[in-house]
Amino acid sequence: MTARLTLVLGGARSGKSAMAERLVTDLPGPWTYIATAQAFDAEMRQRIRQHQADRVPGWQTLEEPMDLAGALGSAAAAGPVLVDCLTLWLTNLMLAERDIPAERARLLALLPTLPAPVVLVGNEVGLGIVPENKLAREFRDHAGRLHQDIARIADRVLFMAAGLPLALKGEAP
Amino acid sequence: MTARLTLVLGGARSGKSAMAERLVTDLPGPWTYIATAQAFDAEMRQRIRQHQADRVPGWQTLEEPMDLAGALGSAAAAGPVLVDCLTLWLTNLMLAERDIPAERARLLALLPTLPAPVVLVGNEVGLGIVPENKLAREFRDHAGRLHQDIARIADRVLFMAAGLPLALKGEAP
Amino acid sequence: MTARLTLVLGGARSGKSAMAERLVTDLPGPWTYIATAQAFDAEMRQRIRQHQADRVPGWQTLEEPMDLAGALGSAAAAGPVLVDCLTLWLTNLMLAERDIPAERARLLALLPTLPAPVVLVGNEVGLGIVPENKLAREFRDHAGRLHQDIARIADRVLFMAAGLPLALKGEAP
Numbered sequence: 001m002t003a004r005l006t007l008v009l010g011g012a013r014s015g016k017s018a019m020a021e022r023l024v025t026d027l028p029g030p031w032t033y034i035a036t037a038q039a040f041d042a043e044m045r046q047r048i049r050q051h052q053a054d055r056v057p058g059w060q061t062l063e064e065p066m067d068l069a070g071a072l073g074s075a076a077a078a079g080p081v082l083v084d085c086l087t088l089w090l091t092n093l094m095l096a097e098r099d100i101p102a103e104r105a106r107l108l109a110l111l112p113t114l115p116a117p118v119v120l121v122g123n124e125v126g127l128g129i130v131p132e133n134k135l136a137r138e139f140r141d142h143a144g145r146l147h148q149d150i151a152r153i154a155d156r157v158l159f160m161a162a163g164l165p166l167a168l169k170g171e172a173p
Numbered sequence: 174m175t176a177r178l179t180l181v182l183g184g185a186r187s188g189k190s191a192m193a194e195r196l197v198t199d200l201p202g203p204w205t206y207i208a209t210a211q212a213f214d215a216e217m218r219q220r221i222r223q224h225q226a227d228r229v230p231g232w233q234t235l236e237e238p239m240d241l242a243g244a245l246g247s248a249a250a251a252g253p254v255l256v257d258c259l260t261l262w263l264t265n266l267m268l269a270e271r272d273i274p275a276e277r278a279r280l281l282a283l284l285p286t287l288p289a290p291v292v293l294v295g296n297e298v299g300l301g302i303v304p305e306n307k308l309a310r311e312f313r314d315h316a317g318r319l320h321q322d323i324a325r326i327a328d329r330v331l332f333m334a335a336g337l338p339l340a341l342k343g344e345a346p
Numbered sequence: 347m348t349a350r351l352t353l354v355l356g357g358a359r360s361g362k363s364a365m366a367e368r369l370v371t372d373l374p375g376p377w378t379y380i381a382t383a384q385a386f387d388a389e390m391r392q393r394i395r396q397h398q399a400d401r402v403p404g405w406q407t408l409e410e411p412m413d414l415a416g417a418l419g420s421a422a423a424a425g426p427v428l429v430d431c432l433t434l435w436l437t438n439l440m441l442a443e444r445d446i447p448a449e450r451a452r453l454l455a456l457l458p459t460l461p462a463p464v465v466l467v468g469n470e471v472g473l474g475i476v477p478e479n480k481l482a483r484e485f486r487d488h489a490g491r492l493h494q495d496i497a498r499i500a501d502r503v504l505f506m507a508a509g510l511p512l513a514l515k516g517e518a519p
Contacts, residue, residue: 009335011300011472012483013490043480124334126184127357128301128474129309134216136475137185144186148336159334161470161505162355163494164514168337182508184473297507299357301474302482307389310358317359321509332507341510 002027003155003170005111006119009147010160011127017051017084019160020119023173024082025056027117032075033059033082036068036089051084065092069106076114086150087123090142094135100142108149122147124159175200176328176343178284179292182320183333184300190257192333193292194228196346197255200290205233205248206255209241209262224257238265242279249287259323260296263315267308273315281322295320297332348373349501349516351457352465355493356506357473363397363430365506366465369519370428371402373463378406378421379428382414382435397430411438415452422460432496433469436488440481446488454495468493470505 006023010016024031033055039045052061060078064071068089075081083089093103111118124147126140151157156170165172179196183189197204206228212218225234233251237244241262248254256262266276284291297320299313324330329343338345352369356362370377379401385391398407406424410417414435421427429435439449457464470493472486497503502516511518 007335011470011474011490012476012486013472013494015494043483122335124184124473125475126186126473127297127299128184129298129304129306129313130185131475133475137216140185140475144184144335147334148186148188151335151337157335157337159339161493161514162353162468162490162497162503164497164503166339166505166512166514168334168339180508295508297357299359300470300472301357302471302477302479302486303358310389313358317357317508320507321359321361324508324510330508330510332512339512341507341512 002117004117005154006117006156006158007147007150007154008119008121008158008160009124011124014160015163016121016123016160018054018163019158019165019173020082020084020121021055023119024080024117025058027080029058030079031059031082032078032080033061033084034068034071034075035061035063035084036065036092038065038088038092065089066096066098069110072110072114072118076116076118078116080117081119083118083120085121085123086146087125087143090139090146094139094142104146104149108153111150112153120150175290177290178327179290179329179331180320180323180327181292181294181331181333182297184297187333188336189294189296189333190224191227191336192331192338192346193255193257193294196292197253197290198229200253202231203233203252204231204255205235205251205253206257207235207237207241207244207248208257209238209259209265211238211261211265238262239269239271242283245283245287245291249289249291251289253290254292256291256293258294258296259319260298260316263312263319267312267315277319277322281326284323285326293323348463350463351500352463352502352504353493353496353500354465354467354504354506355470357470360506361509362467362469362506364400364509365504365511365519366428366430366467367401369465370426370463371404373426375404376406376425377404377428378408378424378426379430380408380410380414380417380421381430382411382432382438384411384434384438411435412442412444415456418456418460418464422462422464424462426463427465429464429466431467431469432492433471433489436485436492440485440488450492450495454499457496458499466496
């Protein structure tokens with residue numbers, strides 16, 4: 001059975017994006033890739049280009065740093081959707097001083113209603129030493145809470161390490 | 174079968190405390206909550222108030238930043254006990270320049286003798302980049318060693334991510 | 347069946363080295379320990395001495411900070427080998443401004459050809475907040491990519507927490 005909602009968690013370079021792309025491309029297309037990254041500097045532009053080059057052909061790409069619910073609503077009408085990633089979306093919302101609980105509630109209300117399978121990628125950032133920076137601590141709280149809320153309604157939650165999945169919920173692929 | 178000693182590990186906002194509370198409230202009460210947090214500033218006071226507000230009614234709360242063994246000894250005479258958390262207890266000991274190996278040994282000797290089930294919460298802090306701060310590195314070492322020593326004698330060790338448990342030892346709840 | 351290639355991942359003080367040593371000493375000797383650590387300061391010297399003191403007798407120790415492929419090639423002719431750890435090897439290569447992709451390719455080409463079982467230890471460093479330091483971010487990328495590449499060809503990949511193994515690939519010991 002196809003999972004309607006999958007959350008792929010993991011650290012930096014854990015293979016999250018590759019796993020999420022495989023989960024989506026195992027389904028019939030067309031596939032939409034919602035990229036939440038904003039290129040503020042050369043390093044970020046380079047990371048985005050690298051991610052695009054690594055992707056198999058056949059994806060529609062939608063760049064949407066803020067209005068994730070809006071982008072998901074229109075993309076899921078066409079077919080399976082990959083959101084890469086929740087962490088950058090949260091970062092963008094925090095930098096723009098948006099109302100995070102309101103944006104989170106809007107996303108959580110939308111997700112169960114979408115007509116196509118959705119795979120969300122999130123960075124696990126809470127397993128290091130408590131950051132000295134207050135904004136970083138707030139960010140960890142927002143990210144952890146969002147992951148928990150999504151995990152509660154997801155069919156499948158994977159934790160990636162070294163490119164390999166551990167199933168926290170549902171079946172490992 | 175009821176686990177006598179459970180260790181719940183996880184990162185920031187991984188759902189550790191909620192899981193630990195559920196494990197204790199699934200048992201017959203009265204339940205004691207040993208809070209090791211010390212409110213040094215407004216942010217910390219806010220986090221403590223939030224944790225208290227999230228808890229179901231029916232808990233006895235014992236605030237004990239240092240003498241964890243003493244608090245456990247008296248609390249476990251009444252019924253199941255939750256310790257939240259080992260990480261702040263270690264922080265408090267380090268700030269007070271206590272003898273960590275001696276305090277650890279005292280706790281480890283006591284745990285197997287307690288008359289009621291105990292659930293201990295610990296923050297996993299060792300999965301980020303090596304901290305530049307020497308005290309933070311020492312703290313990681315103390316925390317990791319304490320978790321290993323407790324995991325060795327525990328019946329159940331859970332690793333939490335996104336609110337979901339992975340069983341490292343014993344059965345997932 | 348004996349695993350030919352094992353990767354043991356984990357955070358600081360997660361029990362990685364002890365697990366890796368146990369996996370090697372469960373096999374017939376002689377055993378070689380390839381230490382990639384370089385003692386730049388007193389703290390590091392102390393950590394190295396502690397690791398050596400914790401090890402059971404019967405190990406040959408080879409100190410090799412850079413030429414890991416060379417050391418592996420000669421050590422594996424004698425019997426099972428433990429490499430502790432990949433993370434310090436990468437650090438040494440980066441500090442010496444070596445060509446990381448070339449060194450990685452050399453190691454990956456060698457590993458499947460070795461005549462004896464090999465256990466590699468790696469530090470999981472990508473699960474904290476994104477480091478502000480650019481070198482630290484590059485290091486996380488190199489480490490994550492190396493772990494993924496090795497995990498792909500390994501028979502067994504373990505993720506350690508609190509001294510306990512989660513099997514990401516193959517069987518838990």
